[in-house]
Amino acid sequence: xxxxxxxxxxxxxxxxxxxxxxxxxxxxxxxxxxxxxxxxxxxxxxxxxxxxxxxxxxxxxxxxxxxxxxxxxxxxxxxxxxxxxxxxxxxxxxxxxxxxxxxxxxxxxxxxxxxxxxxxxxxxxxxxxxxxxxxxxxxxxxxxxxxxxxxxxxxxxxxxxxxxxxxxxxxxxxxxxxxxxxxxxxxxxxxxxxxxxxxxxxxxxxxxxxxxxxxxxxxxxxxxxxxxxxxxxxxxxxxxxxxxxxxxxxxxxxxxxxxxxxxxxxxxxxxxxxxxxxxxxxxxxxxxxxxxxxxxxxxxxxxxxxxxxxxxxxxxxxxxxxxxxxxxxxxxxxxxxxxxxxxxxxxxxxxxxxxxxxxxxxxxxxxxxxxxxxx
Ligand SMILES: Cc1ncc(COP(=O)(O)O)c(C=O)c1O
Numbered sequence: 001x002x003x004x005x006x007x008x009x010x011x012x013x014x015x016x017x018x019x020x021x022x023x024x025x026x027x028x029x030x031x032x033x034x035x036x037x038x039x040x041x042x043x044x045x046x047x048x049x050x051x052x053x054x055x056x057x058x059x060x061x062x063x064x065x066x067x068x069x070x071x072x073x074x075x076x077x078x079x080x081x082x083x084x085x086x087x088x089x090x091x092x093x094x095x096x097x098x099x100x101x102x103x104x105x106x107x108x109x110x111x112x113x114x115x116x117x118x119x120x121x122x123x124x125x126x127x128x129x130x131x132x133x134x135x136x137x138x139x140x141x142x143x144x145x146x147x148x149x150x151x152x153x154x155x156x157x158x159x160x161x162x163x164x165x166x167x168x169x170x171x172x173x174x175x176x177x178x179x180x181x182x183x184x185x186x187x188x189x190x191x192x193x194x195x196x197x198x199x200x201x202x203x204x205x206x207x208x209x210x211x212x213x214x215x216x217x218x219x220x221x222x223x224x225x226x227x228x229x230x231x232x233x234x235x236x237x238x239x240x241x242x243x244x245x246x247x248x249x250x251x252x253x254x255x256x257x258x259x260x261x262x263x264x265x266x267x268x269x270x271x272x273x274x275x276x277x278x279x280x281x282x283x284x285x286x287x288x289x290x291x292x293x294x295x296x297x298x299x300x301x302x303x304x305x306x307x308x309x310x311x312x313x314x315x316x317x318x319x320x321x322x323x324x325x326x327x328x329x330x331x332x333x334x335x336x337x338x339x340x341x342x343x344x345x346x347x348x349x350x351x352x353x354x355x356x357x358x359x360x361x362x363x364x365x366x367x368x369x370x371x372x373x374x375x
Contacts, residue, residue: 010311013271013311013346013348014346016271016372016374017271017273017346020370020372021370022271022272022273022289022290022346022369023270023271023272023273023288023289023290023294023295023369023370024270024271024369024370024372025268025269025270025271025295025356025357025368025369025370025371025372026268026269026270026271026371026372026373026374027057027059027060027267027268027353027371027372027373027374028267028268028269028374028375029059029063029267029373029374029375030374030375031266031267032060032063032064032263032264032267033063033067035262035263035266035267036048036063036064036067036069036263038234039222039259039262039263042234042235042238042239042242043238043241043242043257044242045242045245045246045255046218046241046245046255046256046257047070047254047255047256047257048069048070048256048257048258048259048263049069049070049071049072049091049092049093049095049256049257049258050064050069050070050071050072050258050259050260050263050264051072051074051095051220051258051259051260052071052072052073052074052078052081052082052260053072053074053078053260053355053358054220054260054261054263054264054265054353054354054355054358055260055264055268055353055354055355055356055357055358056078056081056358057357057371058085059373060263060264060267060353061081061082061085061087062085062086064263065082065085065086065087065088066086068091069091070087070091070092070093070256071087071091071092071093072092072093072095072220072258072260073092073093073094073095073096073112074094074095074096075096075100075103076100076102076103076106079092079094079103079106079107079110079112080106083110089110089111089112089113090111092112092114093112093114093115093116093136093217093256093258094107094112094114094115094116095115095116095179095217095258096116097116097117097118097119097122097138097154098122099115099122099125099126101125101128101129104125104126104129104130105129105130107130107133108129108130108133113130113132113133113134114133114134114136114176114215115130115133115134115135115136116135116136116137116138116179116217117135117136117137117138117164117168118137118138118139118154118155118156119156120164120167123135123164123167123168123171123173124171126171126173127168127171127172127173131172131173132172132173132174133173133174134173134174134175134176134215135165135168135173135174135175135176136176136177136178136179136215136217137156137161137164137165137168137175137177137178137179137202138154138155138156138178138179138180138181139155139156139157139158139161139178139179139180139195139198139199139202140154140155140156140157140158140180141155141158141180141181141182141191141194141195141198142182142188142190142191142194142195143181143182143183143186143191144183144188144190144191145183145186145187145188145191146182146183146184146185146186146187146188146191146221147183147184147185147186147302147303147304148183148184148185148302148303149183150181150183150184151181151183154181155180155181158198158201158202161178161202161205161206162202162205162206162209162211165206165211165213166209166211169211175206175211175213176213176214176215177203177213177214177215177216177217177253177254178199178202178203178213178215178216178217179216179217179218179219180195180198180199180217180218180219181219181220181221181258182195182219182221183221184220184221184260184261184302184355185221185223185224185261185304186221186222186223187223187233189233189236189237189240191221192218192221192237192240192241192244193240193241193244195218196218196241196244196245196248197244197248199216199248200248200249203216203249203253213253214252214253214254215253215254215255215256216245216249216253216254216255216256217255217256217257217258218241218255218256218257219257219258220257220258220259220260220261220262222234222237222238222257222259222261222262223237223261223262224261224262224265224266224351224354225266225351226304226305226306226307226351227305227307228307234262260354260355261354261355264353264354265351265352265353265354266350266351266353267353268351268352268353268356268357269348269349269350269351269352270290270295270296270348270349270352270356270369271346271348272288272289272290272346272347272348272349272369273288273289273344273345273346273347274286274287274288274341274342274343274344274345274347275287275288275289275324275343276324276343277341277342277343280320283317283318283319283320284317284319284320284338284340284341285319285320285321285322286319286320286321286322286338286341286347287322287323287324288321288322288323288324288332288347289324290323290324290369291322291323291324291325291330291331291332292323292329292330292331292332293323293325293327293330293360293361293363293364293366294323294360294361294366294368294369295352295356295357295360295368295369296323296332296349296352296356297355297356297359297360297361298352298354298355298356298359299332299333300359301355301359302354302355302356302359304355306349306351306352307349307350307351308321308332308333308336308338308347308348308349309347309348309349309350310338310339310341310345310346310347310348311345311346312339312340312341312342312345313339314339314340315339315340316337316338316339317337317338317339317340318335318336318337319335319336319337319338319341320333320334320335320336321333321336321338321347324364324366325363325364325366326364327363357369357371
């Protein structure tokens with residue numbers, strides 16, 4: 001039985017719940033191995049830099065560092081954590097376009113010299129606190145249909161990219177390339193193809209100005225499935241990205257990516273139990289021991305929809321799932337088709353590894369779910 005089977009195995013879940021209680025956040029390391037291998041196999045030209053923000057759990061970072069993955073870090077703490085767990089400075093990119101002075105100084109101290117920017121002000125800041133750093137200009141690209149839209153807050157107009165790279169040279173920085181993000185949980189292949197096309201134009205325009213760009217960073221956004229009814233879109237997407245990379249970029253171009261969700265999402269399962277029950281407006285409400293202030297925070301911050309699974313069988317009815325805190329905002333779902341549940345019944349969610357425990361809070365002094373690792 002592979003480890004993923006364990007997540008859908010009632011006996012296994014009941015055993016770990018008996019041992020550890022709930023709420024429980026289970027990391028399946030064998031699945032991570034599979035995802036990591038798959039990413040490399042399907043995008044052979046692309047060096048993956050795991051986006052730590054998706055799930056900074058130590059076992060995940062340690063495993064990926066051991067496997068030689070790079071890391072996309074977004075803050076001073078992420079830099080320090082990754083370094084402590086075995087990440088190499090030359091395989092890290094500071095891919096937050098808004099960096100603090102302190103974080104830049106820490107980057108310099110540790111030789112993490114590759115970073116993204118998307119404004120003149122950021123360039124000046126980088127030049128001041130990390131003179132000589134290598135910079136990638138982040139461009140605004142279509143985010144159509146992506147669940148988490150990023151082009152509103154980030155990215156310069158592609159037409160301004162080359163002049164900003166010239167500005168970088170004037171400030172004593174090294175223009176290294178172009179980066180983009182098509183939006184998280186992107187299911188539109190066209191977002192990638194258009195972004196690649198735009199980037200290749202910038203590479204060519206830069207060359208006309210005698211700026212030789214070496215690195216293309218295709219960001220994150222690679223989608224996963226949450227429901228049984230969905231098909232995995234990644235293989236077709238990866239095939240298209242690969243052929244476009246070969247068509248648009250010569251083999252000297254180093255291509256990197258910042259996958260977060262693709263690696264972390266499917267490798268974790270959240271197990272909760274029913275701790276409260278009521279009937280409100282003729283509808284059953286079940287209160288779980290985790291909610292939107294905990295590992296289900298992705299409902300809010302990640303706009304995520306999950307498939308809730310139970311072991312109890314029987315006549316189903318539309319029910320509400322809510323979290324354990326004293327806030328009426330803490331409602332997980334108003335319309336889940338569920339059999340009548342009892343206190344102590346298990347409700348679990350697979351594919352919840354990304355933007356879940358990373359954004360869990362301690363509201364009501366309830367700590368995030370206990371993490372366990374299955375390898
Ligand atoms: C700069 C950057 N890189 C990578 C990622 C990871 O994206 P994803 O989890 O969709 O792969 C994000 C997510 O917000 C991001 O902001």
